[in-house]
Amino acid sequence: MDDPQDLALTRALEAILFAADAPLTLTDLTRHVGERGDLLPALRALAASYAPRGINLVERGGRWQFQTAPDLGHFLRTARETVKKLSRAGVETLAVIAYHEPVTRPEIEDIRGVAVSGGTIDVLMAAGWVRPAGRRETPGRPLQYATTPEFLAHFNLASRRDLPGLADLKAAGLLDREPPREVPLPLGGREE
């Protein structure tokens, strides 16, 4: 790139590849820069000079293009996190799954005394706390649900055995709480 001739060609190739709306073949490049002999050495030198940068010049199937370095993908996404409060139905369903896993949806409904909407389990799966855990080998082969390692991590539990038992809950006064604001519907009713 010290030769001014080479530098001019390299700069032209750089600009052409940058402004192109698709990867370019050697033929395409020649059409843009005019007949200047073999472009390949110039392209290879250019690719080498970009190799340590955050932008790389790469050849894929005879076509050249600039792209971001493959190890930097995570910088190109930003996660804008919005914190949402889990609904009461969500918390209860999560609790039932945690205490009774693997558990089927009819069982969850039976324990909660309320029909569980598919959306509630979807939210728990989206949160990464619940996963499908195979099918129960009973008539209808219902899908079972269980908690995930992320669930344990989120609640800082080493294992499910760390969940307090009923006696602990009672001792902690958690069984004597006022009835929840959400009046449980008879089974078969719909949640929100």
Place this chain on the structure above:
Amino acid sequence: MDDPQDLALTRALEAILFAADAPLTLTDLTRHVGERGDLLPALRALAASYAPRGINLVERGGRWQFQTAPDLGHFLRTARETVKKLSRAGVETLAVIAYHEPVTRPEIEDIRGVAVSGGTIDVLMAAGWVRPAGRRETPGRPLQYATTPEFLAHFNLASRRDLPGLADLKAAGLLDREPPREVPLPLGGREE
């Protein structure tokens, strides 16, 4: 760029600016790379390293972007690329807004000595070069106009300070609203 820490930041900035679909402010960049202190020195060093290349990193109105070097346009223009020609009134109105901003429409008319048709400012706004910039707190509260960062980017200006001849015009008092009082008037002196 020898410090590995700096190199990592520089590479990240490169990749982000390359992939971005619009010029980015320092705030935008910080959101992507995370809080890493002042990004300006890294950006300036990066811009300097690109200066001789066919791709340049430039700051236009506080927004950073990659673009091809201005002297290489002839390699990149295609036959179908036609520049929309701005009318004479359009060019003049754009200049008046750029050099006097924020400026009201009556002021533009006063400077040009002619009524400004609504279409003229519309065209400039549609091009993304001019924007309404609040109201002047004078009777009637007229709307003011100013240029945009895209205007600076389009004409390859880092900031309004780079407007051609701005300093001279200012020194000559030609950007003031009123003529300088102390200038002696060569009244009728050169009549033949």
Place this chain on the structure above:
Amino acid sequence: MSEGADFDAPVRASPPPGTLVLQLGSWEGPLDLLLTLARAQKVDLAQISILALVDQYLDFIREAKALSLELAADYLVMAAWLAYLKSLLLLPKDPEAEPDPAELALKLQFQLQRLEAMREAGQALLARPQLGWDMFRRPNPEGLAEDRRAVYDCSYYDLLSAYGAITARRTRSVHVVRRRAVMALDEAMERLEHLLGRSLDWTELSRFLPGDLRDESYARSVLASSFVAALELTRQGKATLSQGAAFAPILLKARHDG
């Protein structure tokens, strides 16, 4: 402007050489025309002779042909104002004059300079490298993605208290049954049959009831169940019922057929 008749005269076929082409339509207003005339003086605008310029403008308007009236209005107003300015400038200097003609002329000169400066600035802008002609950006950048990820908030306490609430809800229904205790029909029959076995005389039904019924609702339940049990035993042929009159005591005795 007394040459009104000239406005109807035919347009000159070709202007004499060395004169300006007189078409108002080609100027961006009177100030533009004035500036063009001033440029014809070929001097710095700072040195321009305002009087000479006024004369040129007035001559121009006098000569102008093909003047459409709406286009001409602005030019005529300017002509009138310039004629007025000229008269002020030619009068002997009066320090009390208001407005000061020198100041008016200065303002006109300033306007011309400023317009010319803006013209040149516009041309200087157009002469700059332009995006989409000289510089290009990437045509189809990938863009920077922004994942809007919902993070759910649920504390360990929320989880446990929810499970506590569910459990409490389930056990509470048992409490309910206990508090509203009843004597079931089977229990009442078993009890009545047992007691009746030993009593062969007519006995009031109330005497078969337990003696210490402090809970009134339980007592009512015992009475109701025992009455139904008595009816059932009678139906089964194990007892006989008797009542002297409406609301009289119900009497009961065992029946031993065969």
